[in-house]
Structures are given as structure tokens and as C-alpha cells.
Amino acid sequence: MIKLLFIGLWVCLITIASSYAAAYWAVGQSGKEEEVYLEGLEYRKLPTMTVPMITDGAVQGYVVAKLVYTADAGLLHEISIEPDSFVIDEAFREIYTNGVIEFGKLSKYNINEITLAVKENTNRRLNYEVVKDILVEGLNYVEKEDMRRIAMQAMKDEAKPTKAADAAH
Numbered sequence: 001m002i003k004l005l006f007i008g009l010w011v012c013l014i015t016i017a018s019s020y021a022a023a024y025w026a027v028g029q030s031g032k033e034e035e036v037y038l039e040g041l042e043y044r045k046l047p048t049m050t051v052p053m054i055t056d057g058a059v060q061g062y063v064v065a066k067l068v069y070t071a072d073a074g075l076l077h078e079i080s081i082e083p084d085s086f087v088i089d090e091a092f093r094e095i096y097t098n099g100v101i102e103f104g105k106l107s108k109y110n111i112n113e114i115t116l117a118v119k120e121n122t123n124r125r126l127n128y129e130v131v132k133d134i135l136v137e138g139l140n141y142v143e144k145e146d147m148r149r150i151a152m153q154a155m156k157d158e159a160k161p162t163k164a165a166d167a168a169h
Contacts, residue, residue: 041132042073046088048138051095059144063095066138069119075130083122083130090121091134111136 051063069087076083094117115134122131142150 040073041070042076043068043070044084045137046084046091049088049092051092053141061141061143062147064138064140064142065091065095065136067091068135068137069131070133070135071130072132075128079126079128079130081126083126086122086125087118087131087134090118090125094118094121111139 046067046069048064048066051065052059053061053063067087069083071083091114094114098114098117115136118134119131123129
């Protein structure tokens with residue numbers, strides 16, 4: 001009986017000692033080896049934005065912009081704020097304020113000025129040089145009537161029942 005008691009006590013002591021050693025080893029390992037984070041540039045796509053163009057107090061059309069920005073991956077990992085909203089806001093402000101559409105005349109935007117202003121203003125607001133470059137994936141102008149027609153067509157397409165829905169009923 002005493003042998004059985006000593007064996008049980010021995011097993012408990014070995015279990016406790018091995019658990020303590022494993023926990024001590026795990027804590028010691030995590031302090032020595034930090035997570036390796038590859039730094040470089042990171043590409044981030046922004047959602048498509050639609051900027052109204054107002055002339056003579058009325059919306060004449062919309063600039064539809066699709067942008068991508070490159071950012072310092074190390075800073076993105078360190079800062080607590082996501083720069084996406086700031087880039088979108090600055091791009092919207094720049095296109096809305098400085099985007100010139102002269103109706104009846106086709107002219108080009110100065111893309112370099114716009115993207116440089118968006119980059120600089122975003123970095124100024126974030127107090128970090130996070131954004132390295134703004135890339136234009138697409139930039140189009142859509143007349144107000146065309147936008148309305150597209151919206152109406154989309155609503156009609158959503159209202160149409162699909163074949164799968166008809167089969168279920």
C-alpha cells in the first residue's frame with residue numbers, strides 16, 4: 001500500500017516538474033525570438049470612388065476614380081491607424097476641388113500634380129511618411145444622365161427574378 005502511495009506521489013511530482021519546465025522553456029523562447037516581419041512596399045487597392053462635378057450650382061457628371069497606393073510595410077505594421085480612409089478623403093478633396101471639367105472641351109488632368117498632392121496631404125495628416133506613391137488604375141468621367149441610366153438598369157436587373165429563384169417556387 002505504501003509503495004502504491006509513493007508511486008502516485010512520484011507521478012504527480014514528475015508531472016508538475018515537467019509542466020513547469022515546459023512553461024518556463026516556452027516563455028524563455030518567446031522572449032529570445034521576435035516575429036520577423038518583412039519590410040518593403042505594400043500595395044493597397046482602394047474602393048472605386050465617385051466624385052461629383054458641379055458647375056453653375058448643378059451636378060453635371062461624376063469622375064469615377066480607382067486608385068492604388070504603395071506604402072511602407074514597416075510603418076503600416078507599426079502605426080495604429082489605417083491610411084486607406086485618409087488616402088480616399090484626400091483624393092476626393094483633390095479631384096473635387098482641383099479637378100477641372102470644361103464641358104464641350106476635352107482636356108487632360110495633370111495626374112502627377114493630383115497624385116503628388118494626395119500623397120503629401122495624406123502623409124502630413126498621418127504625421128508619417130507612410131504613403132510612397134499613388135497609382136491610378138482608372139479615371140473616367142460619366143455624364144449625369146449616363147449615371148442615372150446605369151443606376152436604373154442596375155435596379156431593373158436586381159428586380160428580375162433569377163432562374164434559380166423561379167425553380168425554387
